[in-house]
Amino acid sequence: MYNSSYPTFLEIPVFQSHQFVLMRMVALIFEKKHADELKNMVASLCLVINDVFPSHLNLQVVECFTQINDDESDEQLSYGRLVALIAFAGMVAVTLCDMQQFQEISMIASYTSKFLHKRIALTWTQNRRSWGGFFDRVKKIIEKNEIEEKERVSLKSHCSCWWFSVRVLVIFGIFGIGAFTLVKTVSRTRSSF
Numbered sequence: 001m002y003n004s005s006y007p008t009f010l011e012i013p014v015f016q017s018h019q020f021v022l023m024r025m026v027a028l029i030f031e032k033k034h035a036d037e038l039k040n041m042v043a044s045l046c047l048v049i050n051d052v053f054p055s056h057l058n059l060q061v062v063e064c065f066t067q068i069n070d071d072e073s074d075e076q077l078s079y080g081r082l083v084a085l086i087a088f089a090g091m092v093a094v095t096l097c098d099m100q101q102f103q104e105i106s107m108i109a110s111y112t113s114k115f116l117h118k119r120i121a122l123t124w125t126q127n128r129r130s131w132g133g134f135f136d137r138v139k140k141i142i143e144k145n146e147i148e149e150k151e152r153v154s155l156k157s158h159c160s161c162w163w164f165s166v167r168v169l170v171i172f173g174i175f176g177i178g179a180f181t182l183v184k185t186v187s188r189t190r191s192s193f
Contacts, residue, residue, distance in 0.1 A: 022142070027087040034084075042095050045092060077116070077124070085115075086116075093108055
């Protein structure tokens with residue numbers, strides 16, 4: 001049954017397009033790199049949910065990621081801000097779901113998508129941005145992240161190998177000293193008889 005006081009959830013496509021997968025991957029990279037900051041921001045926003053939601057909180061969520069730098073106009077929406085806003089809105093939605101605040105989830109999704117649509121339509125053409133350019137950048141970020149992960153794993157395994165070698169040397173050293181001491185003790189014992 002439809003209740004007009006509750007907004008309906010946005011339709012989620014049944015299939016996952018390549019762009020959806022890329023967007024999710026880059027959002028996960030962003031979430032991982034900025035986990036502590038994002039968790040603190042989400043927690044502080046969700047603490048005041050009953051007092052200020054929906055109008056003021058929606059505005060706060062978006063303003064966190066659209067503050068201007070000296071070199072950017074107030075209308076500009078960079079690729080990084082796009083990813084940040086989507087990742088942050090997703091984290092807020094997950095937290096609200098845990099709090100069973102389903103009406104607010106729908107409002108966050110609706111407000112964020114409308115904001116992004118408007119900002120992209122107003123600024124991307126004049127700033128020479130496009131979805132093609134965005135996804136090209138996303139692919140580079142994902143590739144760079146995969147290389148960094150492989151290097152981290154390689155370094156970790158290299159360190160593990162190094163520590164393993166040190167441990168083996170220490171163990172053989174201890175056994176060597178023990179064997180030497182045992183042989184010396186046995187030879188002294190035989191010579192005393």
